[in-house]
Amino acid sequence: MNIDMIRAAAARLDGHARRTPLLGSPFLDEIAGRRVLVKSECLQHTGSFKYRGARAALTALDPATRARGVIAFSSGNHAQGVALAARELGVAALIVMPSDAPKLKIANTRALGAEVVLYDRATEDRDAIGARLAGERGLTLVKPFDEPEVIAGQGTVGLEIAAQAAAMGIERAEVLVPCGGGGLTSGIALALEAEAPGFRVRPCEPEGFDDTRRSLAAGEIRTNAQMTGSICDAIVTPSPGKLTFPIMHRLCGPGLAVSDDDCLHAMALAFTRLKIVIEPGGAVALAAALWHGDDLTRETAIVVASGGNVDAALFREALERFG
Amino acid sequence: MNIDMIRAAAARLDGHARRTPLLGSPFLDEIAGRRVLVKSECLQHTGSFKYRGARAALTALDPATRARGVIAFSSGNHAQGVALAARELGVAALIVMPSDAPKLKIANTRALGAEVVLYDRATEDRDAIGARLAGERGLTLVKPFDEPEVIAGQGTVGLEIAAQAAAMGIERAEVLVPCGGGGLTSGIALALEAEAPGFRVRPCEPEGFDDTRRSLAAGEIRTNAQMTGSICDAIVTPSPGKLTFPIMHRLCGPGLAVSDDDCLHAMALAFTRLKIVIEPGGAVALAAALWHGDDLTRETAIVVASGGNVDAALFREALERFG
Numbered sequence: 001m002n003i004d005m006i007r008a009a010a011a012r013l014d015g016h017a018r019r020t021p022l023l024g025s026p027f028l029d030e031i032a033g034r035r036v037l038v039k040s041e042c043l044q045h046t047g048s049f050k051y052r053g054a055r056a057a058l059t060a061l062d063p064a065t066r067a068r069g070v071i072a073f074s075s076g077n078h079a080q081g082v083a084l085a086a087r088e089l090g091v092a093a094l095i096v097m098p099s100d101a102p103k104l105k106i107a108n109t110r111a112l113g114a115e116v117v118l119y120d121r122a123t124e125d126r127d128a129i130g131a132r133l134a135g136e137r138g139l140t141l142v143k144p145f146d147e148p149e150v151i152a153g154q155g156t157v158g159l160e161i162a163a164q165a166a167a168m169g170i171e172r173a174e175v176l177v178p179c180g181g182g183g184l185t186s187g188i189a190l191a192l193e194a195e196a197p198g199f200r201v202r203p204c205e206p207e208g209f210d211d212t213r214r215s216l217a218a219g220e221i222r223t224n225a226q227m228t229g230s231i232c233d234a235i236v237t238p239s240p241g242k243l244t245f246p247i248m249h250r251l252c253g254p255g256l257a258v259s260d261d262d263c264l265h266a267m268a269l270a271f272t273r274l275k276i277v278i279e280p281g282g283a284v285a286l287a288a289a290l291w292h293g294d295d296l297t298r299e300t301a302i303v304v305a306s307g308g309n310v311d312a313a314l315f316r317e318a319l320e321r322f323g
Numbered sequence: 324m325n326i327d328m329i330r331a332a333a334a335r336l337d338g339h340a341r342r343t344p345l346l347g348s349p350f351l352d353e354i355a356g357r358r359v360l361v362k363s364e365c366l367q368h369t370g371s372f373k374y375r376g377a378r379a380a381l382t383a384l385d386p387a388t389r390a391r392g393v394i395a396f397s398s399g400n401h402a403q404g405v406a407l408a409a410r411e412l413g414v415a416a417l418i419v420m421p422s423d424a425p426k427l428k429i430a431n432t433r434a435l436g437a438e439v440v441l442y443d444r445a446t447e448d449r450d451a452i453g454a455r456l457a458g459e460r461g462l463t464l465v466k467p468f469d470e471p472e473v474i475a476g477q478g479t480v481g482l483e484i485a486a487q488a489a490a491m492g493i494e495r496a497e498v499l500v501p502c503g504g505g506g507l508t509s510g511i512a513l514a515l516e517a518e519a520p521g522f523r524v525r526p527c528e529p530e531g532f533d534d535t536r537r538s539l540a541a542g543e544i545r546t547n548a549q550m551t552g553s554i555c556d557a558i559v560t561p562s563p564g565k566l567t568f569p570i571m572h573r574l575c576g577p578g579l580a581v582s583d584d585d586c587l588h589a590m591a592l593a594f595t596r597l598k599i600v601i602e603p604g605g606a607v608a609l610a611a612a613l614w615h616g617d618d619l620t621r622e623t624a625i626v627v628a629s630g631g632n633v634d635a636a637l638f639r640e641a642l643e644r645f646g
Contacts, residue, residue, distance in 0.1 A: 021344060021366060027434065042598040043344060104595075111350065268635070272427075275365040275631030277598040308598030312591070312646030316639045323635025 001148050001243065003194040006155035006187065009056040013156055016088070017052050018044050020157075022164040022302070025273040028290065035300045036289050037168075039161055040276050042308030046112070048234070048282070049157055049184055049306050050081030050144075056153025057142050058085045066091050071139040073126055075101040077234050077307050078144040083114035094139060096130050102311060145183030146241030154184040158191025161302055165196065172198040173300040176256065176285035179203035179212045180235035182244030184306060189251035199302070203248060203255040204284040206232040206263070212240045212248065213255025221245050231260045231314065234281035234307055256295055262287035267315065268322035270305065279310035324471050324566065326517040329478035329510065332379040336479055339411070340375050341367050343480075345487040345625070348596040351613065358623045359612050360491075362484055363599050365631030369435070371557070371605070372480055372507055372629050373404030373467075379476025380465050381408045389414050394462040396449055398424040400557050400630050401467040406437035417462060419453050425634060468506030469564030477507040481514025484625055488519065495521040496623040499579065499608035502526035502535045503558035505567030507629060512574040522625075526571060526578040527607040529555040529586070535563045535571065536578025544568050554583045554637065557604035557630055579618055585610035590638065591645035593628065602633035 020040045028036045041049040058066060069092035072082040079095045086093035093114040097106055098121045110116050119129050134141060143150060158175075165173060175192060177185045182203070189201040203212045209230050214222040223239045230236050240248060263280040266287035270278045278286065285303040289296070343363045351359045364372040381389060392415035395405040402418045409416035416437040420429055421444045433439050442452050457464060466473060481498075488496060498515060500508045505526070512524040526535045532553050537545040546562045553559050563571060586603040589610035593601045601609065608626040612619070 018344065018346075021341065023341075023366060027431075043346060047598050108350075271600055271635065271638070275370050275600040277594055277600065312594065312642040315594070316642050316646075319635040319639050323639075 001151060001190065001247065003190060005148060005152040006159060006191050009149065009152040010156045010159050012059045013052060013055055013153065016055060017156065019160055020044055022161070023274045023276065027273045028269065032290050032301065033293050034296070037300065037302045038270070038274060038286060039157060039302060039304045041157060042276055042278050042282055042305050046077070046080040046084050047307055047309045048077040048081065049154055050077040051084055052156055053150035053153035053183060054078065054081035054142060055085035055088070057147060057149040058089055058091070060149040061140060065140055068138040068140070069093065070142050071096065071130060071134050072142045072144070073130055074144060075233065076105045077309055079105065079109045079114070080112060082142050083109045083112035087113040094133060096126055104311065105309065145181030146243045148243065151183050151187045151244065153187070155187030155191040157184065157304065158188035159195060161188065162192055162195035162199070165302060170300055172298055173302050174253065174296055174298045175199050175201045176204050176288050176301055176303040177201055178235050178282055178284045178304060178306040179205050179255070180237040180281070182212060182240040182248055184304070185252065186244040186247035188304070189247060193251055201252045203252055204288045205235065205255060205257050206230045206284060207257045207259050209236050210255060210257040211238065213257055215240050215245060216249060216252065216255050219249065232263060232281035232284060234279060235284065256288040256292050258284050258287040258292065262291055264318040265322040266290055267318040271319060271323065276305065277308040277310065277315065278305045279307050280314070282307040324474060324513065324570065326513060328471060328475040329482060329514050332472065332475035333479045333482050335382045336375060336378055336476065339378060340479065342483055343367055345484070346597045346599065350596045351592065355613050355624065356616050357619070360623065360625045361593070361597060361609060362480065362625060362627045364480060365599055365601050365605055365628050369400070369403040369407050370630055370632045371400040371404065372477055373400040374407055375479055376473035376476035376506060377401065377404035377465060378408035378411070380470060380472040381412055381414070383472040384463060388463055391461040391463065392416065393465050394419065394453060394457050395465045395467070396453055397467060398556070399428045400632060402428065402432045402437070403435060405465050406432045406435035410436040417456060419449055427634065428632065468504030469566045471566065474506050474510045474567065476510070478510030478514040480507065480627065481511035482518060484511065485515055485518035485522070488625060493623055495621055496625050497576065497619055497621045498522050498524045499527050499611050499624055499626040500524055501558050501605055501607045501627060501629040502528050502578070503560040503604070505535060505563040505571055507627070508575065509567040509570035511627070512570060516574055524575045526575055527611045528558065528578060528580050529553045529607060530580045530582050532559050533578060533580040534561070536580055538563050538568060539572060539575065539578050542572065555586060555604035555607060557602060557632070558607065579611040579615050581607050581610040581615065585614055587641040588645040589613055590641040594642060594646065599628065600631040600633065600638065601628045602630045603637070605630040
C-alpha cells in the first residue's frame with residue numbers, strides 16, 4: 001500500500017470520478033473560529049466517495065477475472081458505488097444487502113443494474129450466503145475498505161485536496177475525515193503524506209461508535225460495543241481494518257467524536273451555507289470542525305463531506321430542528 | 324456588449340468566482356428522456372450566480388469611482404453578491420431592501436458587511452430613496468441585470484458550460500436558463516454564440532410570470548400582469564431589460580414556463596439525485612427539462628441551477644410533497 005497505487009488509481013479514475021469542489025463560507029468560518037473548507041464528496045457519482053474505491057478495485061482486476069463479475073456486501077453507499085462501476089465496465093454485480101436496508105438504497109442499487117440478494121440480519125449468515133453465491137458463479141469479492149485497491153481509490157480524494165489547497169496557498173491544515181472502517185481516512189492520509197506533508201488527518205466518528213478513536217489512543221484495534229443506535233449508519237463498523245489501522249496509527253492525529261445532534265446541526269448549516277446535502281455519517285467531520293474546535297490545532301480545517309444519501313424524512317428533521 | 328467583454332470579465336473573476344460543477348444522474352436522464360446536465364450555480368459564492376455579475380461590475384469601475392462605494396436595490400441574491408464583492412474589494416456597499424424581504428437574506432447581506440436600508444414597498448419610493456443616498460455619498464448604482472458589465476459577468480457561466488461540455492464531447496445541446504430580467508440568459512447566449520455554436524439557449528420562467536417567453540413570441544417587450552404570487556421570487560421581474568431583450572431575441576429559442584409544483588418537485592429530485600439545494604426560481608430550468616421535454620429538440624439538455632437561497636420551511640415542504 002503506497003502512494004504509487006493511489007496515483008495509479010487516480011489515472012484510472014480520470015474522466016470518470018468527479019473532481020468534487022472544495023467549498024467554504026464566511027458564515028461557517030465564523031462559527032468554527034477558523035477557516036473551514038468542505039471537500040464535497042456528496043457530489044460524487046452515486047452520492048458518496050465509495051464510487052472511487054469501487055471503480056479503482058474493478059479496474060485493477062485482470063480482465064478475465066473481472067468478466068466473471070463481482071460481489072459486495074453493503075447496506076448502502078458501497079453497494080451503489082460497486083453497482084455503477086460494474087455497469088460502466090459492463091460486468092455483472094451481485095450485492096448482498098440486509099432486508100432492512102433503506103428501501104431507496106435497495107431500489108437505487110437495482111436501478112444501477114446490480115442483482116440484489118436480501119438476507120435477514122437476525123437469522124441468516126451474510127458471509128455464508130455470499131461465499132456460496134461467489135463460489136457458484138466465480139465472482140470476485142470487492143471489500144468495502146480493507147482492500148489495497150479500494151484504499152487507493154479513496155486516496156484520490158487526498159490527491160485532490162492537496163492540489164486544491166495548494167492552489168489556494170494553504171500549506172498547513174488539519175484534514176477531518178468521516179471514519180468507518182478507515183478506507184477513506186487511510187487513503188487520504190497516505191496521499192497527503194506524499195503530497196502535502198504540512199497536513200494532518202483527524203478521523204471523525206459518532207459518539208458511542210468511536211472504535212477508531214479508541215484504537216488510535218490504545219495503539220491497538222478496539223471494537224464498538226454495539227452496531228446499532230446511531231443515525232450515522234454509513235460509518236458504523238465493528239472496528240478499523242487490519243490494513244487501514246496501521247496506516248492511520250502511523251499518520252493520523254487523535255480521533256474526534258461527535259453527537260447525533262451535532263451531525264443534524266451540521267447538515268442544516270451545510271444546507272443553508274453551502275447548498276449541499278450531507279447524510280449524517282458524512283457530516284461528522286463538519287460537525288467536529290464547527291463544535292470541537294478546541295481539539296484542533298491549526299488555522300485551517302479541511303473537512304470531507306463523504307456522502308449525501310439521506311432519506312428526505314431525516315433531512316426534514318434536521319431542517320426543522322436546526323434550519 | 325460582446326464576447327470580448329465576457330472574456331475580460333472571466334479574467335477578472337479568475338481565482339474568485341467558483342468554477343461550478345456540471346452534475347448529472349442517470350435517474351434524471353431517465354425521467355427526462357434525454358441526457359440532463361446541471362450547471363450548479365447554487366454552489367457559487369453567496370449561493371447564486373449573482374456574485375459573478377456583481378464582482379465583474381465592481382472590478383470594471385475606475386478605482387476612484389469604486390472607492391466612493393456602490394449602491395444596489397435587491398430583495399435577495401443580487402444584494403448578497405454585491406455585498407460580498409464589495410467587501411472583497413474593500414469598498415462600501417449600501418443595499419436598499421424591502422422591509423418584507425426574507426429575514427435571512429437581510430441578515431446575510433448585513434453579515435457580509437453591507438449597510439442595509441429598509442423601505443416599505445407600500446408607502447415609500449425605492450428609487451427616490453436610492454437616488455438621495457447615492458447623491459449624498461457619491462455611490463455608483465450596480466443594476467441587477469440591464470447593465471453591460473453585469474451581463475458580461477453572468478456570461479462567464481456560459482464560457483464554463485462551453486468548456487465543460489466540450490470536455491465531455493457534447494457538440495449540440497439546448498441550454499435551459501432561469502430567466503428574470505435576462506442578465507444571466509443573455510450573457511450565456513452571447514458566450515455560447517462564440518464558444519459553442521451548436522448550443523441554443525431557452526429561457527425558463529414560472530407560469531403567469533412569463534414576460535420573456537411572451538416577449539420573445541411577440542418580438543417586442545411584454546410585461547407581467549402581476550409581480551407577486553409566485554414562489555420563484557428571485558426571477559420575478561416586470562419585463563426583460565432594454566439591453567437583454569434584443570440579445571435574447573436574436574439568439575434564444577422559444578421560452579418555457581413551468582408551474583410552482585414542477586419547481587418544488589425538481590428541487591426534491593435535485594436533493595435526492597444530485598445532493599444540491601436549489602431555490603424555486605433556480606429550479607425552473609431543471610423542471611422544464613424534466614417535464615416539458617416535448618418542447619425540447621435536442622438529445623442533451625444543459626440546465627442552469629441558478630441559486631440555492633431557499634428558506635428551510637419551503638425546502639421541507641418540497642421534500643414532504645415530492646421527496
